[in-house]
Amino acid sequence: MSNPALAGTGVETTAPIHSNLTAAGLTAFALQRGEGRLSADGAFMALTGQHTGRSVQDKFVADDPEVTNEIWWGKVNQKLAPEKFAGFVSRVQGWLGQREILFTQDLYAGADPAHRIKVRLVTTNAWHAMFARNMFIRPERAELDGFVPDFTILHAPEFEADPAIDGCRSKTLIGLSFAKKIICIAGTSYAGEIKKSIFTVMNWLLPARGVLPMHCSANVGQHNDVALFFGLSGTGKTTLSSDPERALIGDDEHGWSDTGVFNFEGGCYAKVIKLSREAEPQIWAASHRFGAVLENVVADELGNLDLDSNKHTENTRSCYPVEFIPNIHVGGQAGIPKNVVMLTADAFGVLPPISKLTPAQAMYHYLSGYTARVAGTEKGLGAEPQATFSTCFGAPFLPRHPEVYGKMLAELVAKYGAQVWLVNTGWSGGAYGTGKRMSIHHTRALLRGALDGSLAKVEFATDPFFGLAIPKSVPGVPAEVLNPREAWADKAAYDETAKKLVSMFEKNFETFAGAVGDDVKAAAIKSAA
Known part of the structure; x- marks a missing residue:
């Protein structure tokens, strides 16, 4: 009927x-x-069975x-x-x-x-x-x-x-x-x-x-300065865009037109494994209330959540309307981005916590879409980190050729003069298993400097392996953290690991080198002659 x-x-x-x-x-x-059933706080809890991703x-x-x-x-x-x-x-x-x-x-x-x-x-x-x-x-x-x-x-x-x-x-x-x-x-x-x-x-x-679709989160400051956050799962895209000092536009999918940025969605889909009330209070609160949907999250018989448990999967998720975040940007639209942040969780521990990119480097890293996964985040991974390159930070969702999106981003950055940053939320002082995960407090301090404009004015040094511009000093962040090599006790081990990652970037670049201009080719990460 x-x-x-x-x-x-x-x-x-x-x-x-x-x-x-x-x-x-x-x-x-x-x-x-x-x-499914309700958590102690009223969120609906569902299990997805065989497919948890x-x-x-x-x-x-x-x-x-x-x-x-x-x-x-x-x-x-x-x-x-x-x-x-x-x-x-x-x-x-x-x-x-x-x-x-x-x-x-x-x-x-x-x-x-x-x-x-x-x-x-x-x-x-x-x-x-x-x-x-x-x-x-x-x-x-x-x-x-x-x-x-x-x-x-x-x-x-x-x-x-x-x-x-x-x-x-x-x-x-x-x-x-x-x-x-x-x-x-x-x-x-x-x-x-x-x-x-x-x-x-x-x-x-x-x-x-003529609109660029993007796999990114976005927020806006008190002076209407818009920031975009690109990054694959586990790099901190949702966490870092949910900033109490800035209004959230959206946490995952946006468009960039000549009139500004707009959210595709009306909600957030946050990864909540090991979610901390202290470090991520907004996401934590949104996940502990009626109206939220929790996927594959573990709870006791009374519905008290155990967000540290990966019993069903590491990919535990919380889905909630964007208005569950207290400081949202009502309407999901804002102006032209002033800053573009590309996030990577480098499990090799050799990329700097923040670096300033030229427009050509921005397109290169956008097309590269690098992060590194480790055992525990995906089935089948061993003890060694595994490099992942997902072009435009969202290859599984791109129906058109990557160069279409890469060219659009490069043109928009150039047209509106946005500053692009590469931020490593991964490891410092050694690779996964030896070093430590980058402090979220350090990352937030670096981002504050980037977004308020103060970081662009400091003195920078060029990293010899990746050609990245690294700030020499940032208030609240130790100098040895800013320069990844200095954070390693074994400098020779750092050099060897950095060279290994450089070769991975080189191999990945071969897939799209023929579709980019000479400026991007010159900005590509490459081994020393």
């Missing part, structure tokens, strides 16, 4: 449909249906003839024949139509009305609907009348794809068609797939409009 809540989704059903319920209604259904290898893009020449095909965007995609969607639509209950949410992506899209989610679980309601922008009630989605998400976490029929790799399939404007998620309960599928859509749509 047709239902306005399912218009444009291709799903037909006689079952009850609960459309645009608030957190209270969704929580009541989720508890009634046994989808994104299924990168199971993401496929329909090879529609209208878009095939513009897509960055490969490991990130795997081809799915249009007829396979259509068959998969049809099977999921039929499966959803046979469920005993469905939940829908009508939401926006993009705080700037000039560049936002309308999204309709259809799902079988109340807690997934609440996740989407937290993460995207919630329209006013009057705006829901006659809501026509630009993109539809069919969310079927219990449906199993069939590689023989659907042309996929496993029983999990995240399929997306830019031409048909449909996203179909099956075989995984990890809610991050919902969020990131729409981020991929925004990364597709906005460059054609």
Whole structure:
């Protein structure tokens, strides 16, 4: 039977449909249906089963003839024949139509009305609907009348794809068609797939409009000075942008147009493993209240959270509306960025805690997207750090070629004179296992200097291995911390480790060296002759 809540989704059903319920209604259904339980503070706790993170290898893009020449095909965007995609969607639509209950949410992506899209989610679980309601922008009630989605998400976490029929790799399939404007998620309960599928859509749509989509957090100071924070998972992007002295625009996804920066989302999706009330009070408080959704977080029988436990995964998450942060920038829009911060958690312990980048270096490090992961943060990692290069700090979500985004960033930085910084939140005084994690107090002191303009005026020295400009002195930060080599007791070991990382940068640069200008090639990290 047709239902306005399912218009444009291709799903037909006689079952009850609960459309645009608030957190209270969704929580009541989720508890009634046994989808999870409440923490002692009222947050809804869900377990995602086998999948506790994104299924990168199971993401496929329909090879529609209208878009095939513009897509960055490969490991990130795997081809799915249009007829396979259509068959998969049809099977999921039929499966959803046979469920005993469905939940829908009508939401926006993009705080700037000039560049936002309308999204309709259809799902079988109340807690997934609440996740989407937290993460995207919630329209006013009057705006829901006659809501026509630009993109539809069919969310079927219990449906199993069939590689023989659907042309996929496993029983999990995240399929997306830019031409048909449909996203179909099956075989995984990890809610991050919902969020990131729409981020991929925004990364597709906005460059054609002259807007740079970015995997970054953003905040704004008292003088309307906007700062962007790029970084992969575990680098401190959410933590450092949630600054009590600055208003949060958003913690993960933004667009940069000629009128300024705007948040794609209406919520935050924070990693909470080992979350500290003292070091991260805003995120801690937001995660300990009704309306938050906690994924794979451990609690005792009374619901008291154990945020240090990785029983289910290191990738424990808290999802909450952005207004749970006390000092948000209302409206999710602000002006042109004055500072751009690129974060890396260097587990080799050889990069400086902060360095000032030239425009050419900025594009190089943006395309490099470096961090280093260690055992405990991902399955299958050994004792040695593992370098990770994710172009534009978000390769899994880039449907277009990386050079498209890199060129746009370089042009915007040059046009508006933004200062770019590389900040290492990783290790100091030695690699992981020998050195110590960079003090968050030191990192915050360095960022304060960068954002208030004082750091740009100090004297800098050039690092011999990476060609980075390092400040010689910063109030509140020991000199030996500023120069990473001085923090190592064994200087020869530092030199050897630095050379090893340089060679990794060189190898990674080969993948995009042919698509950049001579200035970026000259700024690339390279071994001494």
